[in-house]
Amino acid sequence: MRRILPWLLWLWLALVIWAAFFYAPLAEGFVGQSSRILFFHVPMAWVSFVAFLAAGAWSIRFLAGGRRERDDHAAEAAVQLGLLFCVLATVTGAIWAKVMWGAYWNWDPRQTSIVLAMLFYAAYLALRTAVEEPEARRRLAAAYAVLGLVVAPFLFFVLPRLTFSLHPDTVVNTRGRVEMESRMLQVLAASSLAFTVLFFWIHRIQVRLKARAERALPGRTTP
Amino acid sequence: MSEATLLDFAGVVRAFGRLRVLGGVGGRVAPGEVLAVGGPNGSGKSTLLKCLAGLLAPDRGRIDYREDGESLDTAARRHRVGFLSPDLALYQELSVAENIGFFCRLRGLPAARGEELRARVGLPAERLCGALSSGMRQRLRWAFALLHRPRLLLLDEPLEHFDAAGVALAAALLAEHLDAGGLAVVANPSHLELPRVAGRIDLAL
Amino acid sequence: MSRAASTWLSEAVAVFTKDWRCELRTRYALNTVLLFALTTLVVVSVALGPLGADQQARGAVLPMLLWLILLFAAAAGLPRVFGHEEEKHTATALRLAATPSALFAGKLAFSLVLFFAIEALTAPLFLAMMQLPVAHPGRFVAALAAGGYGLAAASTLVAAIVGQARGQSTLFAVLSFPVLLPLLLLAIAATRAAVLGGDAGAELTQLVLYDASMTIVGLMLFPVIWNP
Structure with a gap:
C-alpha cells in the first residue's frame, strides 16, 4: 500500500492536468484560455493556507504538549513547504494578472496579503537561523508562529476591505454561495485535493529527514 | 520525615x-x-x-x-x-538599596528584610551598582540569593x-x-x- | 484570589517603576529615540518640499509618512526593553524573581508610556512643519492612541523573542514588520480619515481589536517565550 500510494497520487495529478486543459470549459469574462490557470493557482493558495494553519497548530502542540522535537520539525517543514506553495501561488497569480489586468503586479489586496504572509514565514525561518541553542530556537520559533495565527485574520479579512480589489470572487463568494460551472468545480476540487495530498506526502518525508539529521548530531550519539 | x-x-x-x-x-x-x-x-x-x-x-x-x-x-x-552565579547581574543604574528593594517588591517581601540582609553583607546602601567593586558585587549576589529565605x-x-x-x-x-x-x-x-x-x-x- | 491579583499588580508596578528609574538615569531611549524621530521628521519634510495646496493629496500622503516615522522610532527604541536585560545579564535575576505575565505587563506599560510620549512630541511637530490641518482632532488623537498601543504592544512582544537571538536590531525589523503591517495600514487609514474629515469608525474598531488581541496573546505567550 505504501508503495502504491505515491503512484496513485502521480496518476491523479496527471489526470487533473489533463482535465484542466481538455475537460473543464472556459469561464466567461476571461481573456482567452487564461481561466485555466485557476485550476493550479487556487490549489496553490489553498495549500499554502493549509500549510501555515498546520504550522500554527503544530507550534501550539509543541508549546502545550510536552515540547516534543517531532512537533517542531513538523511546524518547520510545514512553513518551508508553505512558503514554496506561496511562491507558486504568487507566480501563477502574477501571470494571470498580466493577461487579465495588463500588469504582473498592481498591489491588489490579495497580492499584498500573500506577500505579507511570505514575509512573515521568511522571518520565521530567519528567526530559526538566528538562535543557535536548539531548545530556545524551538520555543521562540513556535511562539512566533502562534503570533502569526493572531495576525493572519487581520491580513485576510481586514486588508482586502481597505482598498478596492480587482480580484475575482473567491470560490465561495461574499454572498456565501458557490457560483461556478459544475465541471470547473469538479476539476478545481480534484486539483485541490491532489495538491493537498502532495503537500502532506512531501511533508512526511521532510519530517523524517529532519529527525534523521537531528539524530546524526555527534552530541546525541555518544551514550 | x-x-x-x-x-x-x-x-x-x-x-x-x-x-x-x-x-x-x-x-x-x-x-x-x-x-x-x-x-x-x-x-x-x-x-x-x-x-x-x-x-x-x-x-x-x-x-x-x-x-x-x-x-x-x-x-x-x-x-x-536561591541562585548565585557569575552570570547573574543586577542593575548598574540603580543603587544597592534600590536593587534589593526592587527584588523585595517582586517577591512580595517587606523592605525591612532587604535592609537587614544588606547590612549583613555589609554593602553601602546609596552606592550605585555600577560603581561597586567586583567583591562587593559578589556580596550583592549573595544578598539576592538569600533574600527570600x-x-x-x-x-x-x-x-x-x-x-x-x-x-x-x-x-x-x-x-x-x-x-x-x-x-x-x-x-x-x-x-x-x-x-x-x-x-x-x-x-x- | 484578590491577594494574588494584588501581588501580581504590585510586581508589574515594580517592573514599571524600575524601568523608568533606570531610563531617567540613563535617558537612553528618551534621548536617542526622540532625536531619531525628530531627525527623520526634518529629513522627510525637507526632502518632500512644498506639496502644493491640494489638501486631498496632502491628506493622502502625509499620514503615511507620519506612521513610517513612528514605526522606525519604535524599531529604534523598543527592542531595548528586553534587549538590555539580556545584554547586561539582569534577565537571569528577573527569571528567578518575577512572575512572567506580571513582568510582561510592567514592560508593556513602560513601552506604552515611552511611545505615547514620543507620539505626543512628534505628531504636533509633524502637523506644524507640514502645515497639515486636521479636520477631526478627536479622531486624530484616537487613531494615534489606538495605533500607538498596538505598535508598542506588538513591538514589546517581538522584542522579548528577539532578545534571546543573535543580531538583535536587524532581526527585530525582520520579525516585527510583517506583524505590524496590518496595524500600520489600519492606522494610516484612520489617520487619513481624521485629517480629511471622513468616518474612521470601522478602522478604529479594528485597531482596538488588534490592540486587544496583541495584549491577550502577549500575556499568554510571554511566559513561554521568557522561560526554558
Missing part, C-alpha cells in the same frame, strides 16, 4: 548543539546537607546548576525537588531556589572575587543556612570549608 524536603536528580543530560556538556548526572541532597560539584572549567558545573534552578531545560533526565512533601514543578522551583541554595563559584573577609562571610551565611535546615549545591567549592558534605559529583571534560 527526612524525605519531606529533598532534591533528587538522575540522568541529567544537556547538550549545546553539537557539544554535549552533561552526560547523565545524578545526585541527592537532604536538609542540612551540601552537595559539592567539582571539575575543571568547561566540565558543565554551571550548566548543571542552571538545570537544577530551572533556568535551562535538560534534554533528558529527571529533576525532583520537594518542599515539605510538596513536589514543585519547574516554574515553582525556579521561583523558590530559600530552602535550596544553588551556589556557582560562591567565592569569586572574595577577599578573606568575604570568604568568612560566605562560610557563615552557608553555615546558618544549613543550620536552619536548608539544602545546598555548591559548584567549585575548593576554597570554602564545607560543613556536612553529603556527596560529591566530579564532572569531567
